[in-house]
Amino acid sequence: MPHIVFNKTDLISTPSSNNGVDFKFIAKSYNFTEHDRKTEYKVAVGYKQKDFLLTIKEKEENQMIKIDKVTRISPVTLVKDALNAYVDANNCNIVFSNTNNINQKVEPKKEYLKDINYFVDEFKTDKEIQIEIGFGSGRHLLHQAKNNPDVQFIGLEIHTPSIEQALKQLEIQEISNVLIVNYDARLFMEFIESNQVGKIFVHFPVPWDKKPHRRIYSNEFINEALRVLKIGGTLELRTDSRKYFDYCTELLTNLPTGKITIDINKDLEISSKYEDRWKKQGKNIYDVVLTSHTEDKNIDLDFDFTFDFNVDFIDLIKDIPTKSIVEKSFFIHIEDLFTIDQKENAGMIQLTMGNFDRPISKYLLVEDGKIVYYQGTPLPTSSNILAHKKLKEILSK
Template sequence: MPHLKVEPFETKELDRLIAKEECLHFRAVPESEAPVELLGVELEGEPFLLEIKKHPEATVLRADKISRPLDVGRIKRCLAALAEKAGWKILHSNILESGRRPPLAAEAEKSIRDFESMHFPKRKVALEVGFGSGRHLLWQAERHPDTLFIGVEIHTPSAQQVLRQIRLRSLQNVWVVNYDARLLLEMLPSNLLEALYVHFPVPWDKKPHRRVISDAFVAEALRVLRPGALLELRTDSENYYRYALEVFSRPPKADFRVEKNRDLPVVSKYEARWRRMEKNIYTLSLRALEESPARLREFDFSFREPVDHSAIGRLPRKPVVGEDFFVHFGRAYRFSDGSGGIVECSFGSFDRPEHKYLIYRDGKSLRYFPERPVATATNARAHQKIGAILYGC
């Protein structure tokens, strides 16, 4: 990840820059003794946070994990501009643009927020969950130009690599979403998809609750698949196969099929390796049989009134657990000008939580950062609990 290592400096010096530069919004100091500060920035219309970590011999700046953009070039440009404006002496960096890598296909990058009111430009739509190298996703897109292929990948470098391939191949029918596929499914209209591919997901044998395939996932998949369309799972894991066999056999209104060592016209390098090792490859298919009712998503993630610093000081340190959701407040920071602050907040479903910040201006405003939560019923219930905690209800 792009970062700068510079000679130690007094971070208060940044306050003068914030007063002059529109792209710098705030500096936030931790309430605890942690050596990390946050700098609110905005570049090319996208807000995110930079971490400023102080060491005796150097200060390190990098994008934080929650808000960092998918386009690392944006982070590099931000760090380079900031270093120039601040006049820091750089000890080490990896922000130079080498020019050897092709740019990302920005038009193919979609955020989870885009799907709140999305127009799909093609009549046929297919989805691949966890596309990895993208070999299967790109192969399908090249051979079916009449279909829009949406690839969902939580691993950022994989998403970036496929966006470069989309640009190199001049593909116009692929979208890439760098997010949790389980949340994206909840955003899609009913009866939309021609196919849903889940090829070689992480088995998570020691943490089965983290598996992408579950009863809830299958129910959502059958909702978004049009009648006759398939959910296709491929796995080399015997444990995952046996687990999925049970999950796929439960829905009463779906056709279920199992195949062993079925060949595909395109395989990943990992599947090719497993074939050479003579491992079995299992394909489990579930076909939707009926049309699903439309889903209405009208959730309000605003806060009814602002809060002040005293409310943040009363936040519980332990997770608050509901029947199907949780809320956990993390590290709190205070703006250097004393006008408000920012606090880490994880919430929502146990197996697909949201990670956001809450930004408040004392007595004036309260909102999520960098954007509001995904519009799901579970997140809405967690949001109500967050409000109740903040307002002392």
């Protein structure tokens, strides 16, 4: 993590610019929950068309400046440039720095790796879509993609080394019909239009016998899978875990629509790394396939995340809830408050909100009576939409 430690000095004045980096304002922690906490500052930066925050923390007689965790930005060279520009503008005495931009590693080509926002804003295809959840070594995904060039594959994984390996193989094997996303598969389907998907493969998911709430399969997941599947489309589970198999068949047999088929020790054209391991150990392999029989309504991803009322920041923070607001499918937790001394009645609210499994962290910037999400609005997931509506209710009181 790039950071610079320097002898304590006054903050730079804002708004100002240095070496192409704009310093827009500096917000100061309000000591909202912990009263004896050391002061922390957030420096709002605009650089190469991106907005992000730097954090300044007190460290005995020194200060340390680094990237703010919530507004993280890539590539890391942008952060290093901004940190260097800050200490240069401050003309301070540097004690430690790891922000030298010489000898930067060149980022590997990642044209098939897509951010989740791509699926919200841009993704469109006339091809049939097939999705593989937790592709691991990628053996099955790459085999399917090679043998079905007219299908658009989407591979979901949360394990970075597996993603890197699959991206490398896509280049080596010149496969161009796969998009890879580093995103929790339980929430991904919310961004796919209804009735577009031919197959969803879930092969050897982590069984989570001790923490079943972490499993991929749940009622919500199955309903979302049925919505995105076209008529005749299938959700295919393959597992070595008898417990997972029983759990899924129970969920699937209680559905009002769809048809399920069950197999034991069925051979597929390609055997995955995990499958090889379980077969060597003589374990049974179970397949449960759910076929969709219904056409579903489309979803609306154009939700308006604005705050259509004016507020007074000082009044607002007096009554802001310090405890989490927890409802059935979402929550909101106000983490921290920051005031902006250079602007009248302005500040930032740091919060965590949305889905319990994949919460998002955001800042709200309050200035001139208006509230906006700093660094863009949340993704339009159902939990974020519900959390935003609740937030509007709380902040407009």
